Amino acid sequence: MSASRRLGRRTARLWPLLAVAACSTGPAITPPLPQTPPASRPSETEAGPRPYLPAPSPAEGVSPAVLPGWNDEDHLAAFRAYVGGCAAARDAAGRAVCSRAQAMAAAPVTPSDARAFFEARFSAVPAQTSDGRPGLLTAYFAPEYSARRAPDAEFSAPVLPKPADPRAAGDRAAIEADARPDQALAWMRAEDLFFLQIQGSGYLTFEDGTRARAAYAGDNGRPFVGIARPMARQGLLPENGTSGEAIRAWLADHRGPEAQAVMALNPRYIFFRLDPDDDGHPAGAAGLPLIERRAVAVDPSQWRYGDLVWLEADGGNLRGATTSYRGLAMALDTGSAIRGPVRADLYMGRGDAAGAEAGTVRHPLHMWRLIPKG
Numbered sequence: 114m115s116a117s118r119r120l121g122r123r124t125a126r127l128w129p130l131l132a133v134a135a136c137s138t139g140p141a142i143t144p145p146l147p148q149t150p151p152a153s154r155p156s157e158t159e160a161g162p163r164p165y166l167p168a169p170s171p172a173e174g175v176s177p178a179v180l181p182g183w184n185d186e187d188h189l190a191a192f193r194a195y196v197g198g199c200a201a202a203r204d205a206a207g208r209a210v211c212s213r214a215q216a217m218a219a220a221p222v223t224p225s226d227a228r229a230f231f232e233a234r235f236s237a238v239p240a241q242t243s244d245g246r247p248g249l250l251t252a253y254f255a256p257e258y259s260a261r262r263a264p265d266a267e268f269s270a271p272v273l274p275k276p277a278d279p280r281a282a283g284d285r286a287a288i289e290a291d292a293r294p295d296q297a298l299a300w301m302r303a304e305d306l307f308f309l310q311i312q313g314s315g316y317l318t319f320e321d322g323t324r325a326r327a328a329y330a331g332d333n334g335r336p337f338v339g340i341a342r343p344m345a346r347q348g349l350l351p352e353n354g355t356s357g358e359a360i361r362a363w364l365a366d367h368r369g370p371e372a373q374a375v376m377a378l379n380p381r382y383i384f385f386r387l388d389p390d391d392d393g394h395p396a397g398a399a400g401l402p403l404i405e406r407r408a409v410a411v412d413p414s415q416w417r418y419g420d421l422v423w424l425e426a427d428g429g430n431l432r433g434a435t436t437s438y439r440g441l442a443m444a445l446d447t448g449s450a451i452r453g454p455v456r457a458d459l460y461m462g463r464g465d466a467a468g469a470e471a472g473t474v475r476h477p478l479h480m481w482r483l484i485p486k487g
Contacts, residue, residue, distance in 0.1 A: 174236030174484055180423050182439040191441035192227035193218075194407035195421060198443030201399035202419030206487035210234050211419075231441075235483040237423060240415070240454045247477035248455025250426040250438060253410070253448075254467035255395050255403075255460075256309060260299040260317035267368075270306040271297035272317075275331035275384035282333045284380035289373065298387050299327070304364035307376050308357075310383035311337075313448075314395050316463065317387070324390040335380040337449065343378050357472065394463065397446030403460040405467075410446035410458035420444040421483040424457060426476035438476060441483070455480050 177183060196218045199211035217230065242248055261268040271292050282288050299317055301309070309315045313329045341355035350359055364372040394403045397410065399418035409422060416422070426438040438459065451458050455478055461467040 174238040174482075176232055177235055177237045177423070177483060178232050180237055180481060181425055186228075186440055187224070188227040188231065189222065189224040191407070192222060192230060194404045194441065194443055197404050198399070198401055198408065198445050199419055199421075201401055201443075201445060202485075203417065204485075206485040207417075207419055209487045210485035231483070234486055235421065236486065237481045237483050240480040240482055242453065242455050247479055248453060248457075250424065250457050250459060250474060250476040250478040252459040252461050252471035252474035253312065254471045255463040256312050256315040256468060257464050258301060258305045258309060258315060258317055260301050260319055262299065262319060264294065264297075264300045268300040268302055269368075270301050270303040272299040272301060272306065272309075272327060272385050272387075274298055274386060279331040279384055280334040282382070284333065284335055284377075285382045286373075286377040286380075288333065288382045289377075298385060299325070302365070303368055303372060303376070304361050307364065307379075308361065309385075310381070313383060314385070316390055325387040326390050326395065327385040328388050328395065329383060330386040331384045333380075333382045333384075335382065337381045338379045340375055340378050344375060349375070394460075397460075399445040401445055403445055404443060405460065405462040407440075407442050408445045408460040409442045410448045410451045410460070411444045412452050412454070412456055413447050414452075415454040415456075416444045416482070418444055421485075422457070423481040423483060424459075425479040425481075428476050438474070 192214065196211075196214050199207065199214060202208050202211055213234065214230065217226070240248075259268075260272070264271070271294065273288070273292060273296060276282055283291070299319070301317070309327060315327050316324060317327055318324050341350075341360060344350045344360065344363070345352045345355050350363060364375065367375075394405060397403045397408060398413070409424070411420070411422070420443070422442050422444055424438055424440060424442055428437045442457075442459065446458070446460065448458060457478060457480060459471075459474065461471045461474075
């Protein structure tokens with residue numbers, strides 16, 4: 114089975130976030146890695162570079178050939194993903210192996226060549242939780258929304274640029290109350306903008322057919338507060354009916370003061386910039402474009418950007434799960450809800466189909482770090 118069949122939010126990631134907290138920005142790679150709700154990803158990159166961890170010794174690991182499902186991996190697809198993301202590596206061994214891969218990619222590469230490359234150049238070391246139990250795989254995606262150049266009754270929420278001092282801008286309610294129409298980069302449905310801010314970035318299509326990427330530019334420094342539980346407590350939604358779809362539908366049906374009051378329960382506010390849409394994928398916290406179904410957001414206190422990761426996430430009897438996920442992925446992003454040594458948020462791609470799958474990913478996870486031998 115190919116890795117893309119095997120690996121296989123921000124909306125998906127997004128649903129969990131609505132209840133808890135937001136990422137930066139799914140094998141297993143059984144459909145290529147899936148996604149769960151992230152923390153503000155495609156990604157809300159967090160300010161300032163993060164320190165890189167010291168590289169483990171390859172002597173601590175085993176050959177990738179013994180990883181569960183290794184024989185079923187699409188090694189060529191994984192190799193292409195590695196070449197696309199390994200430039201994020203900061204350590205000498207990682208850069209050396211990346212250079213070899215880039216040189217190798219200049220000529221035709223067969224699946225056997227790709228497999229041999231990984232087995233010769235990496236050792237695999239398991240990541241472990243403090244209690245030895247599985248971690249968690251979720252997924253996220255880059256949403257696509259309609260937008261307008263000028264406001265109307267439906268598209269009434271301004272997409273705002275980062276102010277000179279975003280941390281002094283106040284909470285969500287204050288920012289929305291003080292927003293000036295002449296500052297707006299675009300206008301969206303209020304519920305769409307709210308979800309775009311949870312995702313951290315996304316794509317806008319205007320009435321004339323032109324498209325742009327709304328990229329994370331900054332935030333007001335307030336904590337993310339999920340609105341699902343407060344909505345249930347207030348009787349706006351049933352306790353077992355707080356899915357992302359249900360929340361979005363309620364906000365749309367109560368657009369105006371009612372919906373604004375509910376969204377104001379989350380004081381965090383994201384500012385954007387508009388970039389051209391090149392039909393590609395957004396950049397993660399590592400500064401490189403995310404790779405569909407082959408990029409994950411990780412905890413940068415536990416992983417380094419540019420790390421090659423093996424994921425093993427079995428959907429088992431998980432309600433709503435559509436697949437298991439197993440395969441190689443690149444650590445290229447992070448998010449505020451992605452914490453711990455065995456925690457990953459899989460980037461599923463752009464649009465509704467990616468979002469629909471991302472929403473089904475909340476799988477028990479095992480992870481291995483593939484350490485370059487240099």
